[in-house]
Amino acid sequence: MEDDILIQISNRIKERRREKNITVQELATLANVSKGLISQIENSRTIPSLIVLIDIIKALEIDLNAFFKDIRTRNKLSPILVTRKNDYYRFEKEHAIGFHYQRILTRFIDRSTVDIVILELEPNATRPLVETDAFEYKYILAGEIEYQFNEERIQLSQGDSILFDGRIPHTPINLGGQTASMLVVYFFEEKK
Secondary structure (H helix, E strand, C coil): CCHHHHHHHHHHHHHHHHHCCCCHHHHHHHHCCCHHHHHHHHCCCCCCCHHHHHHHHHHCCCCHHHHHCCCCCHHHCCCCCCCCHHHCEEECCCCCEEEEEEEEEEEECCCEEEEEEEEEEEEEEECCCECCCCEEEEEEEECEEEEEECCEEEEEECCCEEEEECCCCEEEEECCCCCEEEEEEEEEECCC
16 A cells, blocks of 8 residues: 555544544444554554454444545646645654644655654653654754754754654654744655
């Protein structure tokens, strides 16, 4: 399954669950799966089997045709895509406290998927070192950030940017007393 389609499915499940005002655990119970699996699906970390996906969609009380209606593949992209600020999708990732993401855009572009988000880090935000299967570009919009890569630490200020291979274990640390924010662009290469 292409990364952009997986992200679209994940987002749709999470959005509908939140619209219905049910917890991850409640959805897991309704779909007869584990809470961890729902969390992994909503965070685009695993691809559910078709049977599990159908059970989740039914548990969310969505018509299957309606669920898949606007999911687009790379062949149906418009040459110009505008995303309004109010349409940014807010999400959180597991094992992260004080990290608030807003997805701006996810699209397949010439054998790769680009995922653009805004990350806000509260003072004292924490998470363990993580790895992603993407190259990551970060542009600091506000605040002072320290990026930790195993033993190496790099300090960045507003206007600074960094590009790195996300397979290197990493995490950002907010050095200030105010919320810091950054534009994050993930470049996922298509697997051959």
